[in-house]
Amino acid sequence: MFDFIPLSSYTFIYYQTMLIVSLLVLGHSLIFDIRDRKSLEFFSIFGGVLLILLVLYIGFRPISGRYFGDTGTYAQGYSLMNAGKAEITNDYIFNYFMLLCSKIMPVKYFFFLCALLYLLPCYVFSKKYFKKYWFFSFFMLVCSFSFWAYGVNGIRNGIGTSLFLLALCYYKKKIWMYALFILSFLTHSSLIIPITAFIISGIYKNPKIYLYIWLFAIPLSLAGGGFWQSLFFGLGFEDRTAGYATGEQVEGSFSASGFRWDFVFYSSFGIMSGIYFIFKKKISDIFYIHLFGTYTIANAFWILVITANYSNRFAYLSWFLMAPVIAYPMLRYKLWDDHYKTMGIIIWIYFMFTYLMYMKSI
Numbered sequence: 001m002f003d004f005i006p007l008s009s010y011t012f013i014y015y016q017t018m019l020i021v022s023l024l025v026l027g028h029s030l031i032f033d034i035r036d037r038k039s040l041e042f043f044s045i046f047g048g049v050l051l052i053l054l055v056l057y058i059g060f061r062p063i064s065g066r067y068f069g070d071t072g073t074y075a076q077g078y079s080l081m082n083a084g085k086a087e088i089t090n091d092y093i094f095n096y097f098m099l100l101c102s103k104i105m106p107v108k109y110f111f112f113l114c115a116l117l118y119l120l121p122c123y124v125f126s127k128k129y130f131k132k133y134w135f136f137s138f139f140m141l142v143c144s145f146s147f148w149a150y151g152v153n154g155i156r157n158g159i160g161t162s163l164f165l166l167a168l169c170y171y172k173k174k175i176w177m178y179a180l181f182i183l184s185f186l187t188h189s190s191l192i193i194p195i196t197a198f199i200i201s202g203i204y205k206n207p208k209i210y211l212y213i214w215l216f217a218i219p220l221s222l223a224g225g226g227f228w229q230s231l232f233f234g235l236g237f238e239d240r241t242a243g244y245a246t247g248e249q250v251e252g253s254f255s256a257s258g259f260r261w262d263f264v265f266y267s268s269f270g271i272m273s274g275i276y277f278i279f280k281k282k283i284s285d286i287f288y289i290h291l292f293g294t295y296t297i298a299n300a301f302w303i304l305v306i307t308a309n310y311s312n313r314f315a316y317l318s319w320f321l322m323a324p325v326i327a328y329p330m331l332r333y334k335l336w337d338d339h340y341k342t343m344g345i346i347i348w349i350y351f352m353f354t355y356l357m358y359m360k361s362i
Contacts, residue, residue: 001056001060002056002057002060002061002062003062007062007064007066007067008067010061010062010067010068011067011148011152011358012362014057014148015148015354015355015358015359018142018143018351018354018355019351019355021050021139021143022139022143022347022348022351022352022355023348025136025139025344025347025348026344026345026347026348028344029340029341029343029344029345029347030341030344032340033340034133034339034340034343040132040133043135043136044132044134044135046135047134047135047138047139050138050139050142051119051123051138054115054119054142055112055115055116055119055120056112056115058115058118058119058148058151058152059111059112059113059114059115059116060108060111060112061111061152063075063107063108063111068152068153069149069152069153069154070153070154070155071111071152071153071155074098074107074111074155075107077098078098078101078102078107078110079102079107081098081099081102082102082103086099090189091156091186091187091188091189092186093183093186093187094156094159094160094186094187094188098110101113111155114155114159115151117159117162117163118150118151118155118158118159118162119142119151119162120162121162121163121165121166122138122141122142122162122165123138124166124169125137125141125165125166125168125169125324126138126141128169129169129324129328129331129332130327130331130332133331136327136330136331136343136347137323137324137327137328137331139347140323140326140327140347140350140351141165141323141324143350143351143354144319144320144322144323144350144354145266145319145353145354145357146315146316146319146320147320147354150316150320154313154316156187156188157188157190157313157316159187159188160184160185160187160188160190160191161184161191161194161316161317161320163180163183163184163187163191164180164181164184164191164194164195164320165320165324166180167179167180167181167183167184168291168324171287171290181195181198190313190314190317191317193298193301193314193317193318194294194298194317194318194321196297197293197294197295197296197297197298197301197318198290198293198294200293200297201290201292201293201294201296201297202290202293204293205286205289205290205293207274207275207278207279207289207292207293210274210292210293210296210297211271211275211296213296213297213300214271214296214297214299214300214303216300217300217301217303217304218264218303220304221259221303221304221305221306221307222259224304259306259307260306263306263315264303264306266353267299267302267303267315267318267319267322269322269326269350269353270292270295270296270299270318270319270321270322270325270326271295271296271299273325273326274292274295274296274325277329277335278292281329281333281335283329283333285328285329285332287328288328288329291321291324291325291328292325294321295318295321295322295325296318298317298318298321299315299318299319301314301317301318302314302315302317302318323350326346326350330343330346331343
């Protein structure tokens with residue numbers, strides 16, 4: 001569908017489009033009131049169009065291993081499954097889904113369905129928790145650091161994280177929620193990390209404990225070196241995270257190069273936001289505290305194994321929750337006098353990290 005776009009420009013166009021949208025949100029927030037009915041109607045329609053365009057743009061991208069990483073590998077695996085030459089030994093839900101699709105449709109439609117499974121849960125999550133303000137949450141999700149990479153490269157991981165978000169929509173219906181957690185785990189086994197973090201933060205409901213865990217993880221990682229990698233991988237996390245310690249690099253990723261203070265600093269955006277909203281603004285929402293705990297504990301796990309090869313793949317198992325951690329209080333509570341203006345600035349700054357990291361990489 002988008003074959004007319006040069007492969008070398010495909011990702012560039014995505015980021016420039018997100019930049020334009022971010023400037024639209026920023027400009028609108030500086031001039032208008034978020035409660036304006038016409039403005040909300042506009043963003044609702046605009047958000048729907050953006051959702052459709054993203055599904056089409058990601059789903060019908062040209063098949064290229066050079067520009068979209070594992071897209072080429074998935075396409076090869078798809079052909080092997082169609083020929084009956086592939087053996088399924090893990091990630092059963094995703095792989096059997098892939099096998100079924102290989103028997104009934106061309107690979108381009110398979111990638112389209114993957115894009116649907118990746119993006120629709122983001123829309124459902126945003127609509128569920130933020131109602132008429134859903135667009136702002138949705139935009140923060142799709143403009144997050146590494147979101148694009150896990151839509152076109154780490155596809156199983158991306159779908160797994162989206163199913164995790166979908167599970168959170170059933171927070172008060174535990175059977176459905178845990179059923180979707182299991183589905184996300186069987187889509188990509190690395191989801192055991194945020195699922196475990198969710199369970200732990202549900203048992204220990206003190207946000208100060210989450211903060212102490214995260215802070216303590218930093219000196220432990222600095223002092224422990226490869227000890228934590230050996231420990232967790234010895235417990236079976238190496239199998240469950242599908243070779244992340246020695247895996248392929250994805251766009252926007254970072255290879256083993258020591259303790260990455262820059263990305264710890266980026267991770268701290270979610271930590272500091274949660275601390276600010278919970279302790280400064282007195283947000284006592286049970287779901288939000290649980291969400292914050294899940295993000296913090298999952299991110300602390302990554303810090304412990306931060307020197308592993310391509311540890312970005314561990315980082316994303318918490319980073320995909322950063323947008324909800326920042327957006328949830330802003331879209332459900334009035335926190336500032338110039339609330340919409342402040343929110344618009346925060347959203348713009350949040351995206352600009354993603355944008356600047358992309359521009360730095362090209």
